[in-house]
Amino acid sequence: MEYYMRSIYKTIKHSFLMVSRELHTYTLLSVSIVLSFSFLLGFFVYFDSHIYNKYKEVLSLPSTIIHVSPSALYNQNPVDHIKFQLLSDRLDRMNETNYFSYFVSDEELNHYSDDENKVIVHQYFIPGDAAGSYLYSGGFKQINVIEGSDTLVNPFEVLIDERLFSMLPLQQTGGIPTVVLPVTINGVTVLKEFTVVGIVSGRKESISTSSGVATHYCDVYMSRDLIIDYSCNYSEMGICIVSPYIVQITQLVRSLGLEVITTDYFQRQAVDQIRNQIILKGSIVIIMFTLLGLNLYSSFSNVLKERRYEIGVKRAVGASKKDIITQFFFEGIVVMGANICITLLLVLNLAVIYKLIQRVFYNSQWIININPHSITLFAFCAITLSLSSGFVFAFQSTQVEIIKYIKAE
Amino acid sequence: MNFIVLKDIFKSYGDTSVLRGLNLEIQKNDFTAIVGKSGAGKSTLMNILGLVEYFDAGHYYFGETEILSGRDYSHLRSNQIGFVFQNYNLISSLTCKEYILLPTLYSKCPPCDVYNLAQMLDIEHLLSMPVGVLSGGEKQRIALARALVLKPKVIIADEPTGNLDKDNKNIVIRLLTHANEDGCAVVLITHDYYIASNADKIFELRDGILHEKYL
Numbered sequence: 225m226e227y228y229m230r231s232i233y234k235t236i237k238h239s240f241l242m243v244s245r246e247l248h249t250y251t252l253l254s255v256s257i258v259l260s261f262s263f264l265l266g267f268f269v270y271f272d273s274h275i276y277n278k279y280k281e282v283l284s285l286p287s288t289i290i291h292v293s294p295s296a297l298y299n300q301n302p303v304d305h306i307k308f309q310l311l312s313d314r315l316d317r318m319n320e321t322n323y324f325s326y327f328v329s330d331e332e333l334n335h336y337s338d339d340e341n342k343v344i345v346h347q348y349f350i351p352g353d354a355a356g357s358y359l360y361s362g363g364f365k366q367i368n369v370i371e372g373s374d375t376l377v378n379p380f381e382v383l384i385d386e387r388l389f390s391m392l393p394l395q396q397t398g399g400i401p402t403v404v405l406p407v408t409i410n411g412v413t414v415l416k417e418f419t420v421v422g423i424v425s426g427r428k429e430s431i432s433t434s435s436g437v438a439t440h441y442c443d444v445y446m447s448r449d450l451i452i453d454y455s456c457n458y459s460e461m462g463i464c465i466v467s468p469y470i471v472q473i474t475q476l477v478r479s480l481g482l483e484v485i486t487t488d489y490f491q492r493q494a495v496d497q498i499r500n501q502i503i504l505k506g507s508i509v510i511i512m513f514t515l516l517g518l519n520l521y522s523s524f525s526n527v528l529k530e531r532r533y534e535i536g537v538k539r540a541v542g543a544s545k546k547d548i549i550t551q552f553f554f555e556g557i558v559v560m561g562a563n564i565c566i567t568l569l570l571v572l573n574l575a576v577i578y579k580l581i582q583r584v585f586y587n588s589q590w591i592i593n594i595n596p597h598s599i600t601l602f603a604f605c606a607i608t609l610s611l612s613s614g615f616v617f618a619f620q621s622t623q624v625e626i627i628k629y630i631k632a633e
Numbered sequence: 634m635n636f637i638v639l640k641d642i643f644k645s646y647g648d649t650s651v652l653r654g655l656n657l658e659i660q661k662n663d664f665t666a667i668v669g670k671s672g673a674g675k676s677t678l679m680n681i682l683g684l685v686e687y688f689d690a691g692h693y694y695f696g697e698t699e700i701l702s703g704r705d706y707s708h709l710r711s712n713q714i715g716f717v718f719q720n721y722n723l724i725s726s727l728t729c730k731e732y733i734l735l736p737t738l739y740s741k742c743p744p745c746d747v748y749n750l751a752q753m754l755d756i757e758h759l760l761s762m763p764v765g766v767l768s769g770g771e772k773q774r775i776a777l778a779r780a781l782v783l784k785p786k787v788i789i790a791d792e793p794t795g796n797l798d799k800d801n802k803n804i805v806i807r808l809l810t811h812a813n814e815d816g817c818a819v820v821l822i823t824h825d826y827y828i829a830s831n832a833d834k835i836f837e838l839r840d841g842i843l844h845e846k847y848l
Contacts, residue, residue: 231738245727246726537724539738540683541716542736542740543707543710544705626686627680
């Protein structure tokens with residue numbers, strides 16, 4: 225047993241020595257392994273990151289949020305107010321259920337616009353303590369105060385987003401800033417000065433129109449009292465509900481003829497899409513695994529062609545088939561292991577470079593993500609292909625006829 | 634007592650018959666030389682003796698083991714046979730020392746002192762060099778050192794002095810004689826009758842069989 229262990233140790237040591245001395249024969253194989261595995265791992269990283277970045281916002285939402293709106297937007301039907309009142313009465317009787325109504329109006333800020341830039345504000349009229357809640361505007365978004373107060377104490381206080389804050393005149397940003405906003409009362413739009421009490425994280429994108437004018441969309445959160453007490457006009461209205469009774473509330477809202485959207489629905493939809501994409505990923509991986517296996521088989525066979533003379537000599541001086549199998553098996557494992565490590569470093573660096581490109585050129589926060597399934601799948605591919613390549617390499621090495629190759633130096 | 638016995642050995646390559654009922658007996662301390670013309674089958678005989686080539690028919694006894702054609706006897710090659718090849722068969726990616734010690738990877742036998750052996754062959758200054766850069770004489774001495782490193786029971790040397798100058802020939806013959814005096818059987822193939830004259834027995838391989846020659 226001791227002899228056997230010592231023999232294995234010597235053979236492994238010899239395998240390392242031969243890999244270091246036969247690097248030139250392994251160069252092409254290494255390039256092939258690194259490219260193949262980089263493609264596989266790169267595919268996993270890109271695929272998982274793409275899914276993660278696409279659905280991260282939806283999946284990070286609480287699943288208990290329900291948004292209710294009138295069946296016809298921009299059509300202020302008095303019946304909707306009655307329906308909203310009926311809904312409010314039912315919601316008041318539900319445990320663990322909170323809700324608030326809000327209103328939306330879009331206005332162009334002419335005094336912040338110029339020939340090249342147009343500023344449009346989405347004015348959300350919310351309860352004074354609604355900061356931290358979620359609203360729906362094409363998608364769910366949170367009123368996330370990043371600086372200042374998160375409460376609107378009087379009707380002439382506002383929360384504005386980062387983009388609008390960056391447009392305020394420089395001299396204002398030092399003290400308590402104010403912002404002049406249009407408010408429409410009975411069809412007449414007047415400019416009013418509001419005190420900015422807090423800054424909210426907001427969307428950063430600008431949309432350029434075909435005429436070359438950049439349109440900047442900004443969000444402003446104003447007090448709902450402007451609607452209720454000052455009769456300001458609005459174009460949309462909605463109710464945001466936070467409740468664990470999603471099914472019951474959804475049924476109730478639909479029975480009232482109102483529109484309902486829930487975060488839970490979006491999340492289930494996202495999960496379905498992710499599941500479909502995972503099936504697609506699995507299919508692609510099976511094809512890639514097969515191609516990789518064939519590629520490695522032929523690459524190892526080529527390496528072996530250059531080593532047949534060495535095998536012949538070793539067999540002639542006393543190496544048994546087992547010795548040769550052990551040596552070439554470990555050589556295969558060493559080469560595969562080293563190249564897989566290189567692959568990991570390469571792909572990681574490429575992913576970081578891609579992330580930087582996204583940040584610098586597209587102003588997008590691309591998060592590198594690889595999920596445990598992909599890690600497991602990659603590890604499975606790497607281990608299976610390493611072992612099978614090692615075994616095939618080792619097995620092929622024993623097919624060498626001693627006499628044929630020691631004569632053919 | 635005979636250590637190696639070949640009885641009615643036949644070997645052919647396609648239609649060409651090389652060995653035709655060859656017989657040979659070698660005892661433990663024998664120094665045997667085999668001479669013959671080119672193409673007579675000397676190297677084939679050596680390869681069969683060295684267990685690297687199969688024979689077609691006949692009986693081969695190595696010690697107490699009957700060698701069956703088609704089977705692998707790597708344990709005998711590693712523990713009991715030191716084979717010096719005609720064309721050195723060095724592995725260019727190894728250093729001289731690594732190449733000399735190569736059989737120790739596959740054998741249970743303890744190696745002899747490599748530095749002593751290298752001194753005897755005047756190759757101690759080459760030990761750390763890659764084998765690819767050596768001259769013909771140096772390569773042959775390295776190959777001989779590899780064959781001797783495990784103190785084998787039989788040394789089979791196929792033209793070990795074929796490419797050497799006189800000084801190197803003398804070194805090689807001295808080493809083989811020394812090994813023979815230490816109890817190792819030596820089987821030597823050569824064209825050179827001067828070299829063959831160092832052997833106890835000389836055979837000529839002709840028409841596929843061995844004929845004993847008396848110098």
